[in-house]
Amino acid sequence: MTLTLDIARIGAAANVALLTALIVIWGRLYREIRSTLTLGSIVFAALLLAENLIALWYYLNATPALPDSAVTVMMVLQVLEAFAVATLLYVTWQ
Numbered sequence: 205m206t207l208t209l210d211i212a213r214i215g216a217a218a219n220v221a222l223l224t225a226l227i228v229i230w231g232r233l234y235r236e237i238r239s240t241l242t243l244g245s246i247v248f249a250a251l252l253l254a255e256n257l258i259a260l261w262y263y264l265n266a267t268p269a270l271p272d273s274a275v276t277v278m279m280v281l282q283v284l285e286a287f288a289v290a291t292l293l294y295v296t297w298q
Contacts, residue, residue: 208272208279209263215282216260222289223253229296252289256282 226249234242259282 208275209270212275212279212282213260213263215279215286216256216263218286219256219282219289220253220260222286222293223249223256226289226293226296227253229293256285 227246230242230246230249233239234246259278
């Protein structure tokens with residue numbers, strides 16, 4: 205389970221970094237154009253950032269009572285989310 209938990213930690217940390225970059229980019233864009241879509245994107249990314257910070261805190265303070273199946277599922281979700289947010293960041297940067 206330690207490898208799975210390590211991968212989940214890396215995925216959550218990557219999500220935090222990528223979402224922070226998106227919020228900065230969208231924040232600059234919002235200051236320029238004042239679009240409600242951009243503001244909505246910032247709010248969405250901030251909420252997703254909060255979820256990932258909580259998950260990362262939980263992974264770093266994991267107890268031995270964590271069920272292996274839950275950790276495995278969360279690891280897969282964190283990795284998939286990292287790829288999705290990275291794709292969104294790439295498209296936003298273009």
